[in-house]
Structure formats: structure tokens, C-alpha cells
Amino acid sequence: MLHIVVCIKQVPDSREIRIDPVTNTLIRQGVPSIVNFYDLHGLEEALRIKDELGACVTVVTMGPPPAEKSLKECISLGADRAVLVTDRKFAGADTLATSYVLAKTLEKVAEEFGAIDMVFCGKQTLDGDTGQVGPGIACRLDLEQLTYVGKVIHVDPEKRRVRVERKLEDGIEVVETSFPVLITALKELNKVRRAPMPGMIRAARFKPTVWTTNDFPDIEISKIGLKGSPTIVSKTWVPEVRKVNGEKIAGVAPEQIAEQLMEKLWGSELAQKLGWA
């Protein structure tokens, strides 16, 4: 049977984050934690393959203990197994350190639960938003890598091949590759199902497998967490939404307004930048 792993991250719903107008800082209080929504599309695709061809779906996340809630949500939707990798030592990880721990996790998942054929990740997260963790995992585990997938056209478990559509800025690429493969999911990939009642009941009692650094005897401490992260956030600021309160052009006939406007534009730096002048 196919073994599919889905990597999910619990993230603050950044669409709900507001800026405190007085202190100019992010207000994170009361912002709900959700499963990064691209990851849910990855899970949905894994579940579809499971429905069609039969598969075992394992969900993994690296995060603080409350991330268990997100794993339960995945169980309620139909995942078979969930692994929470959690340890204070993992905190402060950038994408390099994150992909290291997740690659170690997938190796252990393969060891304990069987070889992995496919891995799904989201295109990117709502918080860090880099889209680098998927390629990082693929690279470390020497998986074929298909990013920005908007459609899985065909999975052939015999030939161990998969054909997909990658959605790029300038068009759609139809591409095929061999297992084991890592796919990063776009929201076009599918429509996420609602949790069925039996799934919700199963999730309520479900306890994920929990692994800490102690469960990875050969993990290199210098490669995890803050220490293992080459990137350093040195400064953050809230960009001022630029209010220019520019000049108003009003009152006269439309033709005059248009002429005034164009006169100003033509005489400006913009006209040079656009090659009008």
C-alpha cells in the first residue's frame, strides 16, 4: 500500500493579525491558530489518493505541544496517523533547521511505519511564508521535487510515477516524475472536505505519537533550533502604509481634468521610467 506523508504547520491566522496603531506592533492576542491552509490541500490530495488507490496517510508537524490540536483536525479529516515532533531545542528554527528536523522525522517515520512513496507540503505558510521547507526536505532525503502543483493528473502505483500540473507565473507545466516524490500544494489542487462525524469522534480520543530530541539519537544539536539557523531576523518594523495625500484635481470638465493629469504625469520622473518622454 502507498504510504503518503503530509507535513503540516500550525500557524497564527495572519489574515486576522492587526497592527496596534499606537505602538506599531503586531497584535497577536486572540489571533486563532489554524492549520496552514495550503497544507490542508496537501492533506486533501493525500486522502483522495487514499480513497482511490488505497494508502496510509501519516501527518507530521514540528511545533509546540498545542500543535496537537492541528494534528487532531487532520485525523478528523481522515489521516491514519499523526506525529508531533516537539522540543524546546527546536525553537527558533529557520527553514534550514526546520527541513533538517523534518527530514530526520520522515526517516524515522519510514523506519517505524514503512517506506514513504509521496510527501505533501503546502506551497508556503501564512506566517514565515518562505516556501523553502518543502524543497529543503526533498533535497535532504533525495526525493524528486514538484513545487506549485495545482493538479495531480495521475498516480501510477505500479510504475511508481506521478503526473501533475505545476502552475507557474507564465503558464502551466505538465510534468511527470518517479517516487519517492515531494509535492507542494496550491489551493487550486482541490476542495478540502469537511470532517465526517466518525472522523470527529476518532479525533476526539486520538493521541498523536510524540517525539523529542531523545527519540533521535543521531541528531546533531548544532543543526537544530536557533543555533542551526543561518538566517537571523535582525530588525522588524511595521511599514507605514504610505499616505501621500497628493494633489486633488477637481471641478472642471472631464477633458480638462484629463489634460491636467497627463500634463503632470508627462512632466514627472514617471514618464521617464516608463519611456514616455
Place this chain on the structure above:
Amino acid sequence: MSTEQNNEQMPDWSQYRGVLVFVEQRSGTAKKVSWQLLGAGKKLADKLEVPLMAFVIGDQVDHLADEAIYYGADRVFLCQGPELQDYRTRPYSRITLKLIEEHKPEICLFGATGTGRDLAGAIATHLPTGLTADTTELDVEPHPSRLLLASRPAFSEKMMATILCKQYRPQMATARAGVFQALPRDPERKGEIVLIANPTEGEQIATEVVNFIEQTGTVNLEEAEIIVSGGRGLGGIEPFRLLKELADELGGQVGASRACVDAGWIAHEHQVGQTGYTVRPKLYFAIGISGAVQHTVGMAGSDVIIAINKDENAPIFQFAHYGIVGDLFQIVPAITAEVKKRKAAKEDPTMAFKV
């Protein structure tokens, strides 16, 4: 933690010099972002007093090596072969890695496009080094620190963060299309082209690109230099034609507020704002758009903003360089006509006096 880091010796990076830019192409045509990155890279290279390098991978792409020089590169690495026609992670990342290991640039820049992110993500992990994603501002500290100051939006554009990579080289970043300015193309410019042998010749590669369906004529707001956006004030599908006419005349694209997308007047790929695209064109028209914060976060970074609204108190005017109070159904056609007139005058300068 921080004291520990302060005591840490900075490794000796003196072997790593120069700025390297990835020239992304499809079927022999370069992505605009590649030249924009050369423009950004040139500033960094000048500040560090090092050469600006570029690399081109593909099939029959010699001309792009020349183009890279015209756009500012001092040295271009060129690797060609039929196997390299389409981008595929494995062969492209092998070549890039070899290049970086041999030529040791201190900074590597990639477009934050599907291909650029795919490639950079793989390379940074292999090396390993830090990779800053989706940057919109790039600067560098001069010698001796030579640190790349890579800044990027985060949390749905609500925050900016400057990211450093102190302990590893090269320092890598992907950079957003349409943000940085390309240098003027100079066909007189000279540079060096270094040929790299194709290491994948005749090799079996698991990934196969079956087909590419180009989507021409589709919207690509992130790369557009001019965007003409409409809002609920348009009142329906039909008036979008007025915007399209203006956009066509200016060589721009049509955008929209979410109200129009929700009403089904236009597809989501035109939507600007928090749940649509974040755009930074050189010229942005907000027509019949009130200026809700969810819209303005997506367009306030545009170089020049023109708002047209019949309500003089509409918040959009606070963001506009030029605010026109009036009825869009009268103003927009008048602007289109005025643009036509000026274009005609440019083609035939005597016209300027006739009108």
C-alpha cells in the same frame, strides 16, 4: 544565546567575493525579473567593489549571456545542452552548486518565482547556507562585514523584517519580481562569458516535462508596470471595458477590488489586496475604489497612484498622488482620449502643435 554569538569568531570568508544572479528563462526568453536582479545586484557589487556575475542555464541560450552583459553583468557563466531546455530541479541545482563551489560568490540572488524559489530552496539546503525569501529591499554593509541586508514582508505584508546570514557563505536571497529596477540595456557593454560543461549529458533524469501550456494574455499583476484597477463604483461587468481600453492604451493590465471579484464581474487573478495580489507597479489607477485597508495594503507601494472617485472623502485619496473627484464614466474615457492624443503627438511631433 546572544552573548555566545558575540563571542563567536566570524569565519574567514575572504575567498568568497562577488555577486551572482540567476538568469531565469523559458524557451530562450529571459524573465524580466532577471534583469531587475542584475540592477539590484549591480548596486551591491559596486558597494562591495566586486564583479557582478550572472549564470544562464538552458538550451541555445547564448544570446542571453550577451543580454546579461548588456544589463550589467561583468562575467556570465553559461551552461547549455538539450537536457537543459526545461527547468528541472536536479540538473539545474547540480550545475548551480558546482558553480557556487568553484567560483565562491558572497551573494547569490534568484527571482522569487516558481522556478527561482524551487532552485534556491534546493541549493541553500545542499550548501548549506541561509536563504532569505521574497525580499523587496536589498542593501549591503561595506567591507569588512560585507553583510547582505535582505528585507522582506511578513505576516500577510503587515510587517517588514531585515534578515542577516552572518555565519555562512554565500548569502542567498530570492527577490520579488517588479520591485527592483533594471539598468538601461547597453549593447555596447563588454564582459566575459565563461562556458561550463554540461554535466548531465546523456543522463537519465526521472523528472520529465511533458508539456507547457503558455498562458499568454492572462493577467500577471505582479509583473505589470501599469495597473488600472476598478471597484464597486463600476457597477457591473460592462464598464470594465472602459478600464481595459485605458490599460491597453497605456500597455498596462486591469486590476480590481474584491467587491468586483465577489460580485463575479472579474476573475480573482485580477484582485489586488490582502487576499489578492500585492502589487508595486510604477503607475496604479484606483477607479471607483473606496480605499479599504484590505485593498490599500496591496497597492500603497506603487510609485504613482491616481484615484478617481466621486466621493471627495473617500479614503483612497489619502493614498493617491493625484486625486480626481468626479464621475468615472466621464473621467476614464477622457483620460484614454488624452493618452491617445499624446501618443499620436509623440509619433508625429508636429501633431503636438496641431492639437
